[in-house]
Amino acid sequence: MEQRVIRALLKPAAYPETTGSVELVQTHISYIFLTDTHAYKVKKPVDFGFLNFTTLDRRRFYCDEEIRLNRRLAPDMYLDVVEIRETNDGAAFFGSGRVIDYAVKMKRLPAGRMLDQLLDQGGVSAQDVRNIAGTVARFHQHAERSAEINAGGTLAAIRFNWEENFQQTEEFQDITLRRQDFRCIRDWVIGFTELHAPLFEQRIADGFIRDGDGDLHTENICLGETGEIWIFDCIEFNPRFRYGDTAADIAFLLMDFDYHGRPKLGTVFLDTYIAATGDTSITQLLDFYKIYRSFIRGKVESLRFKDGQLDEEARQRAQLNAMHHFRLCRGYIARRQLPLxxxxxxxxxxxxxxxxxxxxxxxxxxxxxxxxxxxxxxxxxxxxxxxxxxxxxxxxxxxxxxxxxxxxxxxxxxxxxxxxxxxxxxxxxxxxxxxxxxxxxxxxxxxxxxxxxxxxxxxxxxxxxxxxxxxxxxxxxxxxxxxxxxxxxxxxxxxxxxxxxxxxxxxxxxxxxxxxxxxxxxxxxxx
CATH class of the missing domain: 3.40.50.300 (P-loop containing nucleotide triphosphate hydrolases)
Structure with missing residues (x-):
């Protein structure tokens, strides 16, 4: 997106609703413009291999997908796909000018009620976590199944995803990921998948491969003051990151509880989830998928560190977050060898x-x-x-x-x-x-x-x-x-x-x- 368009969309006059200010938040794949009451998410024209937003048609398609998929867990939050139109001042979310891009329009949630912030402030109770676990359990029990979706749980698909992650993090060795840790994690993953192949096959046979969320972590969960739960921002850009084991879905959230130093809340979540689903075999693969999720998080933060559009403070914060996630990934492997x-x-x-x-x-x-x-x-x-x-x-x-x-x-x-x-x-x-x-x-x-x-x-x-x-x-x-x-x-x-x-x-x-x-x-x- 051109800088003149960004500058135009930072003006309150560019929005159909009245707002006193506009704030811009960036991820490695999105611009998010926050008004007083709404959020407008615009996809960056990037191609990382695992996602491709380089054309206007692609960005429109994935905006539609984002609405469709996220309404499964946050139906009242995702409002519509809206056009960004060219104006004399640059751009606006209304008017009759040429359509230059699209955005997902959402109800703005209270920032102070995001789960990651509440965790750091000690504001999350065991009952909050039980409520989240119940919501996720119901979602998984009703999530779509098919032969195509089952393919996401095969060893071939799992190994492909891992190899892609390894290839995309090679450039970050000795920047956010130590070279010896990269080799360690890769060797362990190869060994685990070879040794435990029957576990993955049994999960397919037992029906635990679903069209899940794909990005279930604490930054994507908001708790309302009166008990509401919004789980948002699932993976829309590539179905193979949603098609997978329900263990892979909840492992992201469990890893995040560990990252925030609240592993006991992770135990509360897991116990509640298992009681609701009856899925007792899920524990056999949780460590594997926690390692997978912490590695992905390290990769994503590394990509943020590489993003030249972010200010230096944000880039340095991303580098530190990436390093910590990769060390947690390495730690998950080490703790499996720890005697009492x-x-x-x-x-x-x-x-x-x-x-x-x-x-x-x-x-x-x-x-x-x-x-x-x-x-x-x-x-x-x-x-x-x-x-x-x-x-x-x-x-x-x-x-x-x-x-x-x-x-x-x-x-x-x-x-x-x-x-x-x-x-x-x-x-x-x-x-x-x-x-x-x-x-x-x-x-x-x-x-x-x-x-x-x-x-x-x-x-x-x-x-x-x-x-x-x-x-x-x-x-x-x-x-x-x-x-x-x-x-x-x-x-x-x-x-x-x-x-x-x-x-x-x-x-x-x-x-x-x-x-x-x-x-x-x-x-x-x-x-």
């Missing part, structure tokens, strides 16, 4: 224990039990409330510290008893304290991994100074506390468990690779 484990951080304040714990939890899907958060919970204050007490004073005194470690131990035991690996994020500066966790691991017959976190002192000091300015930081560590801890710290030794030394002056990727290698789960062979 009790993982402890051990190190002085400011060395980066929590950063390593959060990144490891993200990739391996583990729960973190944080001493900083638990300590403040025990005394009834919010995690981000500053409590800058002196060394071994206030809430950091002997009595509350003892209660904190008792609770850490109890919570870790609950996780291990449930068969779940867990990360305990704490200083663990005393050998006697670590021995209590070592005994716990021994009782459960599980491995104890102690991450001994260190870094140069000048970096510790910079981090602690920056931490004071972070209003969301639960730790009250300061430089003077670090110096006192250093005097009393008892470094872990080999007789306590598997000691994994981490220097956090290295990159986050290097740190996690070191942990995975030490844990023996860094390889990417057959599943």
């Amino acid at each position: 484990s009790l993982i402890l951080t051990c190190g002085l304040t400011g060395t980066g224990k929590s950063s390593v714990a959060r990144r490891l939890a993200f990739e391996l899907g583990l729960e973190i039990i944080s001493s900083d958060v638990l300590r403040k919970k025990l005394v009834g204050i919010a995690p981000s409330t500053p409590c800058p007490a002196g060394y071994n004073e206030g809430i950091y005194g002997r009595e509350i510290t003892g209660r904190t470690y008792d609770e850490l131990l109890l919570t870790a035991e609950e996780a291990l008893t449930a068969g779940q690996s867990v990360i305990v994020d704490a200083t663990m500066w005393q050998r006697a304290v670590r021995h209590r966790f070592s005994d716990l691991a021994y009782r459960h017959g599980t491995a104890l991994r102690i991450l001994h976190i260190q870094c140069p002192e000048e970096l510790v000091r910079k981090r602690l100074e920056a931490r004071i300015a972070d209003p969301d930081e639960p730790s009250d560590g300061r430089w003077e506390i670090y110096l006192r801890q250093r005097e009393d710290f008892e470094p872990p030794t080999a007789d306590e468990g598997d000691i994994i030394a981490i220097d956090t002056s290295a990159t986050a990727d290097e740190n996690i690779d070191a942990v995975l290698t030490a844990m023996g789960i860094a390889s990417c062979g057959r599943d």
Whole structure:
């Protein structure tokens, strides 16, 4: 679309309804013009191989398809296909001038009620997720089936889609996707499909290949204030991305719950979905399709990063999102090799224990039990409330510290008893304290991994100074506390468990690779 047309469509006078302002949002395939009450989605004239919007007729056809398909789950949102007409000022959505393009006209939904934003704000309840799961389950049960659609569930189609993804991401190696991760993911996918071919065949035979949504993730779901659910923006441009296993459809949303750090909500969704559909075999392929969905998301964000029409801030955000999705994809493979484990951080304040714990939890899907958060919970204050007490004073005194470690131990035991690996994020500066966790691991017959976190002192000091300015930081560590801890710290030794030394002056990727290698789960062979 020419810049003069874009400028014209950013004027309120270009719209049939009264609006005080117009906002432009871009994806790698669309321009979306937002008025006060409506959204107008215009397809970019691009050809990525898997979609082709390069002609006016194609864009009109796919606008019609977008209306038809999205009315399945959001009938009152998708209003019509409208013409963009040439005017003396450039363009408008009315008039008698030449038709220069088409747009999908939609009711504008409240931006603050989008599921991804609500997740990040802690505004999504388990009941919200159950309602979404019920809606998706009903949609899948009534979604179209046919011999043509069944072809989308064959190994040939699945391998074709994967190979296309690999080809389209090759150029992003060492930009958004590390070369070694690219090879790892590709090798694993080939091995999994060869080893588990009967699973895919059985899913076809059992009738679970449907004309689904194809793009079911948290940015495409909106929750109304009074219980409405809009699921929108399905794949309209290529039916082979909709024709597939219902497992592939819900895996996108489950992956997104993981990406936003809310895996327990994913469990609520899955349990509700299975209860509604009776599809118990779906769990056998969910990891495979989560890997597929996180890889696609990484590819899409990489394409956004490549889009020269986006501003630099948007491009850098897209690059970071792509990198995180590819690492999550790699993490899904690693976690399938993870034995039941009790993982402890051990190190002085400011060395980066929590950063390593959060990144490891993200990739391996583990729960973190944080001493900083638990300590403040025990005394009834919010995690981000500053409590800058002196060394071994206030809430950091002997009595509350003892209660904190008792609770850490109890919570870790609950996780291990449930068969779940867990990360305990704490200083663990005393050998006697670590021995209590070592005994716990021994009782459960599980491995104890102690991450001994260190870094140069000048970096510790910079981090602690920056931490004071972070209003969301639960730790009250300061430089003077670090110096006192250093005097009393008892470094872990080999007789306590598997000691994994981490220097956090290295990159986050290097740190996690070191942990995975030490844990023996860094390889990417057959599943």
